[in-house]
Amino acid sequence: MSTLDPDAAPVLLPRLGAGHPALQAMVTSVAARNGRLMVLHIDIEQFASINQNMGTEVGDAVLQIVGQRLRAGLAGRGEVWRHGSDEFVAVATLDEKDHSAQQISEALIALIEQPLTILPYTLLLTAKAGISLSPEHATDASTLLQLAEASMWRASPGADAPVYVHSGRTSRTPQGERAISSQIVGALARNEFTLRYQPKISARDGRVLGMEALIRWQSPTLGELLPERFIRTAERLGVILQIGDWMIERAVAQAREWREQGVDDFFIGVNVSTLQLLQPGFVEHLLGLMQHAGVPAPAIVLEINESVLNNDAHIVFQTIRALRREGIGLTLDNFGTGDANLRTLVRYPADTLKIDRSFTKAALLDSRETAILRAMIAMAHQLGMKVIANGVETEAQLGFLRRTDCDYFQGYLFGEPVEAGPAGQVLRARHLRPELFTTTRADQTLLLVDDEENVLNALARLFRRDGYRILAVNSVREALALLATNEIQVILSDQRMSEMSGTEFLAQVKMLYPDTIRIVLSGYADLATVTEAINHGAIYRFLTKPWDDRELREHIQQAFRTHEAQRARAPAP
Structure with a gap:
């Protein structure tokens, strides 16, 4: 998440000058080397509301951060300019070993859409972009810009199609704001x-x-x-x-x-x-x-x-x-x-x-x-x-x-x-969708999260004898989906998983579902991380592998009793 020093004056990117001499120089230079160039026209969605509701100082700071992100994302392969009030033009060289223009552009859009903080505001921007390529589509700056802008209007902000590459066909359809x-x-x-x-x-x-x-x-x-x-x-x-x-x-x-x-x-x-x-x-x-x-x-x-x-x-x-x-x-x-x-x-x-x-x-x-x-x-x-x-x-x-x-x-x-x-x-x-609103079961539900299938199976067999309703998954993504659609009281999670650590996962669960009882079970113990997680209330207990069946069952039974006691103390809605 980006932040700015509130006392620092925003330094905005330069604008693309009349006649686009800087861009034309890049196009000419790359053409002389028989290289390829992508021109990206980027539009920040709903930017006018930022100036209107938060003031032009915040708007300028937003543009500064976006410009910084774009420059960092280009990683020295090109240049970026402001173009209009809420638009940018980015230019980057391409070669056969590079990612495609589409991939580079989507990565830049993702950078723009990361949460952005300008105190006291936290903003989530959305953006869309159009791409033209040289020499495939044109070899002069003005035409490349025109084609990139026309392509930008055919993109859809959000996850579906935030970037549109010019098709290579000349279109007589008027595009953009003027149209x-x-x-x-x-x-x-x-x-x-x-x-x-x-x-x-x-x-x-x-x-x-x-x-x-x-x-x-x-x-x-x-x-x-x-x-x-x-x-x-x-x-x-x-x-x-x-x-x-x-x-x-x-x-x-x-x-x-x-x-x-x-x-x-x-x-x-x-x-x-x-x-x-x-x-x-x-x-x-x-x-x-x-x-x-x-x-x-x-x-x-x-x-x-x-x-x-x-x-x-x-x-x-x-x-x-x-x-x-x-x-x-x-x-x-x-x-x-x-x-x-x-x-x-x-x-x-x-x-x-x-x-x-x-x-x-x-x-x-x-x-x-x-x-x-x-x-x-x-x-x-x-x-x-x-x-x-x-x-x-x-x-x-x-x-x-x-x-x-x-x-x-x-x-x-x-x-x-x-x-x-x-x-x-x-x-x-x-x-x-009435099936989405059926009452969740009132059983004691235990969620097991471990990316090793044999461990999940062993735990499920162990706890099934105690009459719990058991949900077992091997990924954090699946676990969050189950938490959203089921009434789960106790979570037993591994610590070392590919998506994130168990303590990180359970810290997220604490924010989303604070009434759950959260336990880590792992053969790997980073004492500082575990201590911090316990002190911040992210986890209830840290248990080690290999486990003793009787002791582990007692820990889970106590966790359910703790959850029931917490619910009994909670004020009536």
Whole structure:
């Protein structure tokens, strides 16, 4: 995790100059040696929100750290420049013995996306990139840059496809910001926008509580675009008001249609922008639409970005208070990515706090993110709000969030955004993935973790006679998955494993599942490491191999008694 000296002035990378002389010199030099060169155009997603919510000093510091990471990642093989407000151009030489341009680029993206700390903030950036190659695609700097930028717009931030390599074919399709700006103004009149619906799920039993309306732009030249690609441009050009009004009108009409089909007791969440909340007649317009359609107030929930709370506070406060007075539900979206504080949350009471997908993704991987997520859920409950976790994609994430008292879920584990027809069928079905919500067994459950199969088998045979429910795995990854989906009281782990040590694994488990009793069983004893782990409460006991069967069984029996005593002392929920 990167940090900066708060007293040090940020030193930003140089910008790529007009005419790109430095880049052209590199291209010419490599061509003279019959070498190969990759040009990488990198875009930092949602960077504008950092400047807006945290200030330009933090934004500059972020750019400084990203630049430092890129330079370090290139390892002397190339150069990197800033390009635009939140974009970088990196250039590196390639040879036949090197990793591919794709591999190098993905490694650079991974460096950017490592957690980044600029006190008091911890940020999780996402980035995407496009690649052009010389001499395969072009031998002049301007064309290489143009092709890399066009490829960047075809990449998808996140794990799926963060890097796109130019195909080598010349495309007449306009790409990038200029193309979006030129086409979005008339897109609404051309009926190019559609709504997709993604379910919101109860953590108690998997019941479908409602849907979020998510906009898609079906551009005839750019293809289907997600809102991340065009909303910022729409806000800059001012057309976000028309697009936002259209979304609300369609959502209200869809709520009426589903109710007429016999579906009731649901809501549709609709994202609204700051500019919409600042409109003097916004509340009256919304209420008029709902009254005309015969849609009750609870059927529409407005999702407002956390950053909204720090803009024109008085007007926003009056609008939110009027909405709440009329019974319109409010969800605070993308929570944790901005700088809304407790005082802000008290002043702007929302019904639901939606945790940003970045925290959901990192919760099982990073102890700091886990602590932050737990704190956000507890804080929201203390303020009388429900909590929805966005971006739930795995059963392990689901199990952990259920045990952390999260109230609602949204994510691909329960379905991707779909058109109104299939979404209505989901509402009528009422429950999704019910098998994920079955009550876990109340047996005494012992988790055995050891990367030696014969040791696992021997331990399982030993403890089976005591009537425990035994789960045995030979990897930390499998162990974490089982912990997320099972009620486990005692863990017995080897110390020397390939993924991480037993003490490191159990320290992570302590953060995720602090009520477990954690024991290390190993023939390898690093006394300092073990002592530190015990002192910090990461492990309950350290036992050695080879073991005595009778003594080991007694230790495990005592561990279960300790767990039961701890639970008896715990305050009632």
